[in-house]
Each structure stands twice: as C-alpha cells, then as structure tokens.
Amino acid sequence: MTVTISANVDPLLSQESELRRLRDAVNQRLSQLLPVGSERDRISEAMREGTLAPGKRIRPLLLMLAAGDLGCDRNHPGLLDLACAVEMTHAASLMLDDIPCMDDAALRRGRPTIHRQFGQDVAILAAVALLSNAFGVVAGAAGLSDTCRTQAVAELSAAVGLQGLVQGQFRDLREGNAARSAEAIADTNELKTSVLFNATLQMAALAANASPAVKSKLNCFARELGQAFQLLDDLADGHSGTGKDTNKDEGKSTLVALLGAEAVRQRLREHLHSADQHFSWACQQGLATRQFMQTWFSQQLATFS
Template structure:
C-alpha cells in the first residue's frame, strides 16, 4: 500500500516542481535557474510531500482530494533550499547529496547560496499564488511555513546544532535541537495537509502532536543510518556527523537506547493518531516506513 503511494506522490510532486520552476532558458539568470532545478529535482525521499498528501486525504471531508499538490511542492522546495545551505563548506561541508555532487560542488559556492535563497523565496510564492486554496488557507500555510523554517524552527535548530559542536548538549538539549532543526518542517508538512483539508483546530493539534513524534523518530533513524547505513543507499556521506564531532542520539546514548527511544515514539504517535477520525492507515504506514528505512 505505502510504496505505490510514495512513488505516485513523488512523481506528482516532481512534475509540479518541474512545471513551476520552468525552463531555465526563459529565466533572467539561467545558470541560477539550472542550479535551482539541480537541487530541487531528481530524487529524494519526498517524505514531506507524502505527509501533506496523506494527512489531507485522511482528513478530507468530501469524495475529492483536497488541493495538496502545490503546497507539497513548496514544502519540498524549502527542504531543498535547506539541504543546499546545509551542505555548504561553512556548514556540514558535504560532498554528496542524493547520490550525486552537492549543489556547491556541481556549480560553485556562490551559486549554491543564491540557489538556496531563490528556492526559499519561490516556496512562499507558490503557496501565495495557489488558485485552488482559500485566502485563509494560504495565510495559515504561509505563517506556518515561516515559523517552521525560521528562528523558531529549522534555522534556530541549525544554530543550536552548530553551537553544539563547541558545547555538546545533554539529551534534553539534543531532543530540543532536533525538534527544531528537523522536526519543525516535518510537523509543518503534516499540519499543511490538515490546513488544505480544512480540518478543525482539534484535528490540527492532534496531527501536530503525531508529527512531532515522527520528526524526532526521523532524526534518530538518520543518526543510526549515519553509523550503520550503506552510503550507496543513503546517497550521502557516511560518518559525517562523527567526523565533525557532532553529538547525536547514537553518540550520546548508544545504539540500543536510541532504538528503544524509537519504540517509545512509535507508541506515543499511535496514541495520537487513534484519536483522528477517518482512515489513518497511511499515517501508520508512514511512521513505520520512517523508522525502518535504509536511506
């Protein structure tokens, strides 16, 4: 059930991103447009897009799917920007992303910085211009995306991550940092699905609670893959966190305790999703997929 859903979602979102980014030859700065397409297209788990779609479908009130496609593409675009900047020499100094050279390696550092900036701006523009959403929905999505991506979310978490290289955090601090750096955008993706489905405030809060458990589980699984994963499957540099001396769940509490924490998060997530009306089987399958993936 899940694999066809993920593959179909990825294909739809890939097509939507391709359409909205357009032909580089028609843009004011073709090389920058090419770098944006390089970073945003051609692979990736598309987990955030799948979350938007799965939640929207689970909470839909009518027979027709809510208009999730452009919102999902925008979320993936902002995620792509974050990866471009995260890979830069001043940040993680990564060589690979999605099995091919990182954007700054394929182009150059300055172009990668500008590509990330332009991808971020485009993500907001796509949501603002979606003709299939109400004005209230677009405002809610834009406000939520700004919070999840900024100081109170992903960027704030990245800053805490950098500071953690000098002053390693304890477990509570590590969880807080990851809830911001990784979890905030995952939680927003799920909430975005609820917004486009016109869900009630109570439903949105339950979705958010479920997605926060998912976001932390995603990062713990990433930490496990960094030490146990196969680089040919993950498509990125293995052991990069250890090489930079970063504190991870594995380095702080060990593999066994990290896996035990995953089990706790799965139980908490299941308790939240059981309170939602409608068919939530895809949400259960997505959580299982996140904690058992090999890439």
Template sequence: MGRMTPPAAQAFDAWVQAQLEAVEAALDRWVPAGAPAGLGDAMRYGVLDGGKRLRPLLVMAAAHAVEGSHEVALRASCAVELIHAYSLVHDDMPCMDNDVLRRGKPTVHVRYGEAQAMLAGDAMQALAFEVLTPEEGVAPALQARLCGLLARAAGHAGMAGGQAIDLASVGKPLDEAALRDMHQRKTGALLQASVLMGAACGTPSAAVVSALSTYGHALGLAFQVVDDVLDVTQASETLGKTAGKDVDANKPTYVSVLGLAAAMRHAHDLRDQALAALARSGLADTTWLARLADKVVERDS
C-alpha cells in the same frame, strides 16, 4: 504496528508512487529552467530527481486523512520540499557542514560553485511561498495559513534556529533534553509542519489538529533519531550522502548521547507515540500516515 500483508504493502507502494509522480511533475512545472544566468539549472539540480520526498508524502497523507483538497495539498507538498531542498543546499556549503555528496550526487556548490548555490537556495525559498500564493484556486485565508505554518517551521524558531544550535554545539557535550530541542527545531519542525499543512487543506476539528500535531512532533523526532543511527551503521553509497560525518565533525547525536541500542529503542517508542496520536484523532482513514511512521523507523537510508 505489525508487518503489512502483501496486498496492503502493494496498496501503500502504489499510493506512494502516485504521489511521488504528481509531486515530481509539479516541481518540474514550477521550478523554472529559464531563470537567469544558469540559476534555473542549479535550482532544478538541487530539488528534482532525488530524495525520499517524505515531507510531501506527509502533506498528501494528512490531506487524505482529513478529506482535504488534493490540488492545494500538491502545492503545499511542493512548497515544503522546496524549503527542505533549499536548506540542504545551504547546509552542505563549506561555511556550514561542508559536504560534497547529497542524494547520491555532488552537492550543488560542488557542481555549480558556492555563489550560485547560495542564490539557488535563496530562490527556492522564495519560490516555495510563490507556489503557495497563486492568483486563484486557493482562498486567501488558506494561503495565509499555509505560509504561516511553513515560515514558522523554517525560521528562527524552527529549522534555521536548529541549524544555528547545531553549528554552535560542535565538540560540546549536550544532554538528551538539549539534543531533543535542537532536533525538534532543525528537523522536526518542518516534518510536523508538513502534517499540519496537509491538515489545513481540509476542515478538521481542533482535536484532530492537535492529534495530528502530536503525530508530526513524534515522527519528526523519530526521523532524526534514525538518521543518527544510520549515520554510523550505513555506508555512504546506501545513504546517498556522506556517512560518519557527525562523528568526524565531533557533533553530538542520539547515538553518542544514548548509545546505539537505546537510540533505536527511542525511535520505536516515538513511532508508537505517533501511532497512538493517530488512534486518538478519530479520523476514519489514517492508513497512509501510519505506514509513513513505520517507513521512517524501518528505513535503511
């Protein structure tokens, strides 16, 4: 996709800003400050005021593309961000990645201690499903669909399984297929689920869902490839997290397996696959989804 014209770029930026403000306000409402013994403070520290919010943006963009319910999409956006934030809180702990910087500030366990960080992550995971299951306003069948998509993406077949592979792969050689499998689970599954949860807020055909699934799959992998590139090309101050940690931990990455130039080419190829899937969908307006694909590949943090 070519570079956006200034009016198109401004329209996209305005749409992103509107979604971010809506998601932030909803998270501020739903993440309780008054949880016992300071737990609410740790939860809010871990999820508010930070991050790219790519997953909520994908939910909202997909819901827009299928003309789905904005209100339901907002709940789905917050739920997927809560799952993402909980995973970061746990991944950063000493028993896993042992990181001290996230979203430009000390990680939750550094700020609040390991036990409180563990509980904050647990509580955010539970809250995600609470947000998806209000007593009224979301049909029970849709609640079940959204919960199923999110649970599968976060569990053993998705994010948690990918993290287990990641921890088991330190210092071990992985070929590209094994690396792809790990990242499709660890990172890609939740990004793909974000797209599918947005699609579930409308009534798309099976063919549209299939195309959006392919888009989400390619985009999820592209995101991780670019993450691996940025880990070796950007400073911690730019990333908002510790740069070079994968190399220091002797973890296999797309850069270590493919090389830097080939990794970036692969990211662009995946972006092209995502855009081709959107073209096949037949949806009338996939502008925001397409722009998000560009944003994933062209980002510097």
C-alpha cells in the same frame, strides 16, 4: 528489526501503487513550478538539480496522505502545490546545510552537493530563490480560500524562521561539538526536523478544514515523528549507501554518541509508538498515513540492523 505501529496493515501493493502515483505527480508538478533558464542561468539550473534529484519525497507524500485521511481529495490541485512548496523548502534547507561554512558535505542524494557542482555563491542564491518560490507557490495555490493560503504561508514561515530551521541549524553548528544533555540534543532535533513536519501537517489540516483539536494532535504527531527521523539519520551516519557522506557526525554530541545505538533504537520505537497514538486520535478513520510511516521506517531500519 520491525517497527510495530498499531494500525492494521493492508497488503502493500495497492499502497505502493498509490505512493508511486503521488510521487510522480509531485515530481511532475515540481518540474513545472521550477524555472527553466538558459544554459547560462546557473541559479535556475541549481534550483532544479537540488530539488528534482531523486529523493524520497517524504514530506510532500505525508502532506497529501494526511490530508486524504482527514477527508480532503488527494487530487486537489492546491494540495499538490502545498506539497511541492514543502519539498522546495526542504531542498533549500539541504543546500544551505551542505555548504562549507555549515556541514561542508560532499554528497547529497547520491550526487555531488550543489555547492560542489555550481559553487558556494550559486548554492546560496539558489536556496534563497527556492524559498521565495515556495512561498509564492503557497500564496497562489489553486482552489484554496484566501484565509487558507494566508495561514499556510504563516505555517511555512514559522517553520523556516528564527524559531524553526534557522535556529536548529545555528544550535547544531554552535553546540553540536560540545557536550550536551539528551534533552538539549532533543530540543535541537525538534527545531532541525520536527518543525517542518509540523508545517507539513498543519498545511494538510488547513486544506482539509480540520478542527483546532485535530491540529493540536497533529502538532504532537509531528514532534514525535521529527524526533524519530532525526534518530534514524543519526543511526545511518556510519553506513554507506545512504546517498550522503558517511561518519559526518564523528565528534558530534548526538544521542547515538551519548546513549549508544541500541538505546537510540529503543527511543526511536517509543517516538513512533507515541506518534501513531497521536495520529490515530486526530484521524480515527484514515490509515494511509500510519501505514506509510510504518512501512517506511521498517524498511529503513532493516538496513541498519
């Protein structure tokens, strides 16, 4: 199945080359920002394993591409640090999601989960340390104004906190096995996924000194994008080769269970179309972000058709 977004897509070779360059820059900077402990320092080792394990790096790439589309230099060192802070936050959330009292997952990114490798105590402490490190990286990001750094910290804090990832995980744990309406499921999905996308894009907007109107449209873009990502994750649940446990959603009240896979695919297409419209309003000149999302979703959905 092909996802259609209204941007005119240039040949993908140059885009793939740029994405590889940005991904390599993120991986290299992450390695520099994460602590290197002794052989006995299991927490540092777990932090590095959980963050540096091969991943898609969707959020840091999105931050840098969106900032570039909004007029910021993608090679700005502060921008790279903001991107790395988002990836650390995402990695910490995955480590906590996977522990036995949460989702009790065995695999993540094709490897044993952090608590399976290091123990649940180390996984929790490593996740907390990662979050602390992420806020420190944002607070010290080079070349950004004090106001920009302060606002970026606030955005990331809101995404993690009681009205963000924490609340989304709590609702999923407490309500996920009970009957829910489509609206209730979507509300939880927004907290689980959209809020960190929004922080990612708001930080890009701060770095690019974007207007309040642009930030508002980016918030709408993030909400639609987060819903699409969560629906994609639900569709992937029964498939092998994702690097994660299969059929973890069995018995849960997901939109796939409620509406069926084909209806969810249609919803996903609608979310992507709406997301594209919001981003095209926020950034009429740049195409890199829209091309990136179109290509990525098309490739992922092709494996689940």
